[in-house]
Amino acid sequence: MSSIDHSASHVHRDDVGSRLGMWLFLFTELILFGGMFLVYSIYRFNYQQEFHLAAKELNTLFGALNTIILLTSSLTMALSITALQKNQKGLSIFLQSVTILFALAFMVNKFFEWSAKFHHGIFPGSETLLEKSNGEILFFGLYYIMTGLHGLHVIIGVVLIGVMTYFTSKNRITSDNYVRLESAGLYWHLVDIIWIFLFPLFYLIT
Amino acid sequence: MDNHSHSNNNHTPHYGIYIIVWLALLILTGVTVAVAGIDFGGLTIATALLIASIKSYLVLTIFMHLKNESKVFSLFVGVALLFLLVSFVLLFADYSFL
The missing domain is CATH 1.20.5 (Single alpha-helices involved in coiled-coils or other helix-helix interfaces)
Incomplete structure (x- = not known):
């Protein structure tokens, strides 16, 4: 028996089960985005020239910058868990906050990127867009729905990590009970992985 | 008796590995941008997907701790x-x- 005897020690806890549950949820996310990647792949196959032409409208610099931001936010998220494992609560809270800041920076970038597109008249259903070829309309439709859904996940991630930061500060997540932070981390890394595929498939096909 | 299942298996946490993986991810991003300009014909998309897969593998195994699960x-x-x-x-x- 464990000699650590704090009040919660008799409460049943299954961290492995919790993490496995989180992974199962991530698989449903994989299917959600996977379906969209299926649609993307078949339209790209059918409209290769149009996809290349349409992708020229996207700003590679914005995409690359957002990739770096998201990868770095994944790093700070992973480090925040290590910090907590090492019982460095303050550092963990700092790293979680930095993760949130990076996520917000990603969204600000996305805002400017989409604004520029809207300014050029490229948005779903716009006259400028409808004058273009079928393939280009499909490309931008997929661009908006896939990066949009991804952006929604980033916003959810901000809220989720924010709650974890609050929990950590209130000692509801501690160095020997941090499975919730780990699960939030798993979610955040999945959002990162999806972007790892979105970036080359939309920004780098010129 | 196992009613205090600790979160991670018995490995000591280190910061270093995450920094290394992060650097590798940044380098791979650089590579994928650099090779995007080169036309490999049908292999262009295969190259992009291969690099994205390597990056995902690193995130899955290290950042998402699959290696330790x-x-x-x-x-x-x-x-x-x-x-x-x-x-x-x-x-x-x-x-x-x-």
């Missing part, structure tokens, strides 16, 4: 990815060989 986790992920792969294969079997 029990093999059941990797098995689950493998089955999920296999399902996705089968979907792609069947889709393209329908479209590209008609």
Whole structure:
């Protein structure tokens, strides 16, 4: 028996089960985005020239910058868990906050990127867009729905990590009970992985 | 007796490995941007997907701790990815060989 005897020690806890549950949820996310990647792949196959032409409208610099931001936010998220494992609560809270800041920076970038597109008249259903070829309309439709859904996940991630930061500060997540932070981390890394595929498939096909 | 299952298996946490993986991810991003300008013909998209897969592998194994989890986790992920792969294969079997 464990000699650590704090009040919660008799409460049943299954961290492995919790993490496995989180992974199962991530698989449903994989299917959600996977379906969209299926649609993307078949339209790209059918409209290769149009996809290349349409992708020229996207700003590679914005995409690359957002990739770096998201990868770095994944790093700070992973480090925040290590910090907590090492019982460095303050550092963990700092790293979680930095993760949130990076996520917000990603969204600000996305805002400017989409604004520029809207300014050029490229948005779903716009006259400028409808004058273009079928393939280009499909490309931008997929661009908006896939990066949009991804952006929604980033916003959810901000809220989720924010709650974890609050929990950590209130000692509801501690160095020997941090499975919730780990699960939030798993979610955040999945959002990162999806972007790892979105970036080359939309920004780098010129 | 195992009623205090600690979060991670018995490995000491280190910061270093994450920094190394992060650097590798940044380098791979640089590579994928650099090679995007070169035309490999049909291999261009394969190259991009290969680099994205390597990056995902690093995130899955290190950032998402699959390396330290029990093999059941990797098995689950493998089955999920296999399902996705089968979907792609069947889709393209329908479209590209008609």
